[in-house]
Amino acid sequence: xxxxxxxxxxxxxxxxxxxxxxxxxxxxxxxxxxxxxxxxxxxxxxxxxxxxxxxxxxxxxxxxxxxxxxxxxxxxxxxxxxxxxxxxxxxxxxxxxxxxxxxxxxxxxxxxxxxxxxxxxxxxxxxxxxxxxxxxxxxxxxxxxxxxxxxxxxxxxxxxxxxxxxxxxxxxxxxxxxxxxxxxxxxxxxxxxxxxxxxxxxxxxxxxxxxxxxxxxxxxxxxxxxxxxxxxxxxxxxxxxxxxxxxxxxxxxxxxxxxxxxxxxxxxxxxxxxxxxxxxxxxxxxxxxxxxxxxxxxxxxxxxxxxxxxxxxxxxxxxxxxxxxxxxxxx
Numbered sequence: 107x108x109x110x111x112x113x114x115x116x117x118x119x120x121x122x123x124x125x126x127x128x129x130x131x132x133x134x135x136x137x138x139x140x141x142x143x144x145x146x147x148x149x150x151x152x153x154x155x156x157x158x159x160x161x162x163x164x165x166x167x168x169x170x171x172x173x174x175x176x177x178x179x180x181x182x183x184x185x186x187x188x189x190x191x192x193x194x195x196x197x198x199x200x201x202x203x204x205x206x207x208x209x210x211x212x213x214x215x216x217x218x219x220x221x222x223x224x225x226x227x228x229x230x231x232x233x234x235x236x237x238x239x240x241x242x243x244x245x246x247x248x249x250x251x252x253x254x255x256x257x258x259x260x261x262x263x264x265x266x267x268x269x270x271x272x273x274x275x276x277x278x279x280x281x282x283x284x285x286x287x288x289x290x291x292x293x294x295x296x297x298x299x300x301x302x303x304x305x306x307x308x309x310x311x312x313x314x315x316x317x318x319x320x321x322x323x324x325x326x327x328x329x330x331x332x333x334x335x336x337x338x339x340x341x342x343x344x345x346x347x348x349x350x351x352x353x354x355x356x357x358x359x360x361x362x363x364x365x366x367x368x369x370x371x372x373x374x375x376x377x378x379x380x381x382x383x384x385x386x387x388x389x390x391x392x393x394x395x396x397x398x399x400x401x402x403x404x405x406x407x408x409x410x411x412x413x414x415x416x417x418x419x420x421x422x423x424x425x426x427x428x429x430x431x432x433x434x435x436x437x
Contacts, residue, residue, distance in 0.1 A: 115163035195354025232376035256422035273358040276310030288349025340365035363416040
């Protein structure tokens, strides 16, 4: 007789790559019902759907500690159901100069505090984020599982071009994401290295595009790309830059390392946790150091070290095994 699968409600505000990866993992072991609710204020009708989903499920798995997570946990406690919440990092952040972070307003702080206190298990994606969570809740119910990547990049060692790539939104409003992600530093550095091409992958608005392109002809803006299109750039690029003010992991960084890019990052957040000793580090916003380090990376012949670290330290199979183990413990 076939074993009956436990029922799981899977909820997220975004259908990001890492969210879809977790969904595909959990679908192997659970009967899953999925809800993607990107803007709850415009989807108030979904509240009844959330309640019905919690009622149907044995356990709920929620990405991000937002208002929807609060509702799921409230209904779950009412119905004596289990909950797992994945904290990405934004929820724990407070950066007033960028108007960024879940800790900026009292209402948001109260919402996140409720989610952290009442979830049965909290998952996070880096030791950096786990330490941040420890400021808010008892770490005994927190588990850290790194994001993983199962890319099978062909040998690209001899196919690399004089290309420097980064991923990030080139937008200044409403939260100045461009500056938060260090794209202004990336562009200023590009202007001093005309012999290389620089690529920005991600959404952009016309105002920011014109601002960043001014005085530079060696910068390519691709706009939003599919994962496969992004990987094509990673396979060609020699260097990947991640110049963020703060980062809780950096999945694009891991993908680029897997494709043989030499990583070049700030020493902020969880970026050193991903890169280790396989790349180059600079201070956030330091253009001159950035130029020097990019030139060193472009001349480097060693792109296998980062690739080996990505494959050995962050395999997707490891996340799958640990996630399934934790879910079994809760049930």
